[in-house]
Amino acid sequence: MSFVHIQNVTKVYNKNKVLDQVSLSISEGEFITLLGPSGCGKSTLLRAISGLNDITEGSITVGGKDITNLPPKKRNVGMVFQSYALFPNMTAFDNIAFGLKMDGLSKKEIEPMVNEMLDIIDLKGKENRYPSQLSGGQQQRVALARALVKKPTVLLLDEPLSALDAKIRRSLRTQIRLIQKRLNMTTIFVTHDQEEALTISDRIFVMNHGTVEQVGTPLEIYTSPKTEYVAKFIGNYNVWSRDQLKGIPMNGVPSQGEMFAVRPEAIQLVSTEQAGHIGEYTADGTITMATILGNVMRFDVDVAGLNIRVDMLNEHGIGRLNTGSRVKLVIPSIEWKNIQKSD
Amino acid sequence: MLLLLVPFCVWVIAFLILPAVGMLISSFQNEGGQGFTLGQYSKALTHPLYKTAILNSVMLSLVSSVIAIVIAVIGAYSFTTFSSKVRDRMLNISNVMTNFAGIPLAFAFMVLYGTNGMFTLLFKKLGLSFLTFDLYSWTGLGMVYIYFQIPLAILLIYPAMYAIKTEWKEASSLLGANSFQFWFRIGVPVILPGIVGTFSVLFANAMGAYATAYALVLRNFNLLPIQIGGLVSGDVFPRIELGSAMAIILFVILMIAMLINEKMLKLARKGY
Numbered sequence: 182m183s184f185v186h187i188q189n190v191t192k193v194y195n196k197n198k199v200l201d202q203v204s205l206s207i208s209e210g211e212f213i214t215l216l217g218p219s220g221c222g223k224s225t226l227l228r229a230i231s232g233l234n235d236i237t238e239g240s241i242t243v244g245g246k247d248i249t250n251l252p253p254k255k256r257n258v259g260m261v262f263q264s265y266a267l268f269p270n271m272t273a274f275d276n277i278a279f280g281l282k283m284d285g286l287s288k289k290e291i292e293p294m295v296n297e298m299l300d301i302i303d304l305k306g307k308e309n310r311y312p313s314q315l316s317g318g319q320q321q322r323v324a325l326a327r328a329l330v331k332k333p334t335v336l337l338l339d340e341p342l343s344a345l346d347a348k349i350r351r352s353l354r355t356q357i358r359l360i361q362k363r364l365n366m367t368t369i370f371v372t373h374d375q376e377e378a379l380t381i382s383d384r385i386f387v388m389n390h391g392t393v394e395q396v397g398t399p400l401e402i403y404t405s406p407k408t409e410y411v412a413k414f415i416g417n418y419n420v421w422s423r424d425q426l427k428g429i430p431m432n433g434v435p436s437q438g439e440m441f442a443v444r445p446e447a448i449q450l451v452s453t454e455q456a457g458h459i460g461e462y463t464a465d466g467t468i469t470m471a472t473i474l475g476n477v478m479r480f481d482v483d484v485a486g487l488n489i490r491v492d493m494l495n496e497h498g499i500g501r502l503n504t505g506s507r508v509k510l511v512i513p514s515i516e517w518k519n520i521q522k523s524d
Numbered sequence: 525m526l527l528l529l530v531p532f533c534v535w536v537i538a539f540l541i542l543p544a545v546g547m548l549i550s551s552f553q554n555e556g557g558q559g560f561t562l563g564q565y566s567k568a569l570t571h572p573l574y575k576t577a578i579l580n581s582v583m584l585s586l587v588s589s590v591i592a593i594v595i596a597v598i599g600a601y602s603f604t605t606f607s608s609k610v611r612d613r614m615l616n617i618s619n620v621m622t623n624f625a626g627i628p629l630a631f632a633f634m635v636l637y638g639t640n641g642m643f644t645l646l647f648k649k650l651g652l653s654f655l656t657f658d659l660y661s662w663t664g665l666g667m668v669y670i671y672f673q674i675p676l677a678i679l680l681i682y683p684a685m686y687a688i689k690t691e692w693k694e695a696s697s698l699l700g701a702n703s704f705q706f707w708f709r710i711g712v713p714v715i716l717p718g719i720v721g722t723f724s725v726l727f728a729n730a731m732g733a734y735a736t737a738y739a740l741v742l743r744n745f746n747l748l749p750i751q752i753g754g755l756v757s758g759d760v761f762p763r764i765e766l767g768s769a770m771a772i773i774l775f776v777i778l779m780i781a782m783l784i785n786e787k788m789l790k791l792a793r794k795g796y
């Protein structure tokens with residue numbers, strides 16, 4: 182049973198179709214992510230749900246109630262912005278209390294609710310600080326509390342972590358996920374960062390030019406991209422057209438399909454001297470570049486002019502594989518993913 | 525490098541510090557320039573002519589600043605809603621207008637709103653006499669002051685206004701606030717320091733304005749700068765010492781205004 186139901190939403194800005202017949206359904210308590218590069222319409226969709234933007238066509242239903250034409254304050258959706266958007270003249274406490282005050286609740290009712298939120302976001306003791314006296318991560322947690330304290334039907338997060346540095350970003354995203362699960366909050370999260378989307382979501386909606394290109398769990402999206410666009414965006418996939426593979430001495434290229442994606446970590450690499458005879462293998466090649474990514478080594482391997490990207494665990498003995506090494510490659514047949522060409 | 529500072533220092537000493545010190549000394553002297561006395565100050569603060577001049581100046585400055593600020597806040601806010609092209613043009617106009625003051629401004633007003641001014645006659649012809657006013661009254665002078673205060677106020681308030689982020693408005697509306705509640709609880713408190721700061725500049729601007737009032741010669745407005753001018757240039761005979769005392773009083777009033785401003789700024793900024 183879908184809780185948030187977005188049907189054929191189209192948004193036109195000066196003749197420019199920013200959202201084109203977007204439809205999506207989200208269950209209650211689900212955490213979904215809108216993933217796509219900057220300018221693909223993620224914020225526009227989010228703002229349409231919150232009512233900050235109107236839409237040209239389509240309908241939006243939340244919890245069985247059509248909210249398409251309601252003003253923002255009547256929708257009871259919570260929103261967190263990339264820039265935090267905390268009110269600078271109010272303390273953390275007053276920021277969180279603001280929405281409750283607007284609802285006409287008394288001080289006595291407000292205080293325990295705000296305190297509970299402060300507890301959840303782990304900012305007890307900092308409630309009297311002004312936003313400027315808090316770090317970016319703390320500010321964003323206050324913004325989260327400010328949205329959650331009103332018990333919204335849906336929580337909308339527009340790139341909430343993009344302004345933070347990498348370490349805080351990772352810890353805060355875990356925290357957001359935990360809070361979301363604890364409150365069973367239906368959440369729509371927007372990001373252009375595929376790693377973030379993969380780690381945090383129940384389901385991912387990959388967006389491309391105002392349309393949803395593919396929907397699936399992180400595992401589905403990552404292991405089975407359906408289009409060239411998704412494959413290129415989601416990981417470091419090797420993406421080849423049949424034309425590119427023509428004349429390359431490779432075994433096991435599927436006989437069907439025009440476009441293929443192969444995950445770099447699914448490819449095995451053995452140095453020719455070490456290998457001896459490894460039975461069925463896909464191709465011979467030469468390493469043109471070896472890059473350390475930390476726990477993973479990335480190799481660019483040249484096979485008769487075709488570049489193949491291979492990721493391997495940075496294990497003992499991998500040092501033998503170096504720029505210039507002759508190698509044999511193995512691509513298991515199920516790793517050849519047939520994908521659709523994107524324009 | 526320090527050598528390059530020499531002209532600046534000489535200039536500051538010769539034209540700012542020395543005259544100020546001279547004025548301070550002279551304000552404590554007897555007429556004719558000797559001895560030590562507080563008489564000039566007591567005269568300035570008790571003689572009806574001079575006391576009224578001080579009060580008139582303060583009143584005129586306060587009133588014109590308050591009115592100009594209210595108009596400028598609304599104006600500056602409306603600027604932020606324009607397209608950037610229109611906005612830049614409006615700011616440029618304000619910039620030019622800020623420099624349109626003193627004698628040219630007074631004459632412009634005379635031509636338009638004087639006893640035989642263009643608009644005065646036009647409005648009378650059209651039977652709209654209620655739109656005319658006596659330029660040479662306090663109301664008239666107030667109008668001229670407000671006129672030259674508004675563009676300056678807009679220029680000073682605009683940056684504060686621009687600092688109000690759209691996301692604050694959006695967040696507040698999602699949290700259930702209407703437009704009035706937004707301005708009352710967030711918008712105005714955020715720009716308050718800017719308003720307070722602007723107010724003190726406007727007040728000083730009006731307190732020191734001399735030429736505008738001086739040019740409206742049909743009536744001798746009893747204002748502090750006019751009195752100082754009269755005492756120093758001395759149509760009959762100059763009274764430099766009394767003039768100096770009045771000037772120091774003007775200076776002290778401006779200092780007090782600035783201190784209050786500083787205090788208010790701190791209050792308004794409390795915490796953030």
Ligand SMILES: Nc1ncnc2c1ncn2[C@@H]1O[C@H](COP(=O)(O)OP(=O)(O)O)[C@@H](O)[C@H]1O
Nearest residue numbers: 194195199217218219220221222223224225226
């Ligand atoms: N107010 C607006 N007026 C005109 N075009 C807009 C407006 N807001 C967004 N757009 C355009 O809509 C497209 C999608 O924007 P947005 O939803 O912000 O993308 P994203 O959040 O995915 O980066 C962009 O091309 C952007 O230029």
Ligand SMILES: [Mg+2]
Nearest residue numbers: 223224225340
């Ligand atoms: Mg965006």
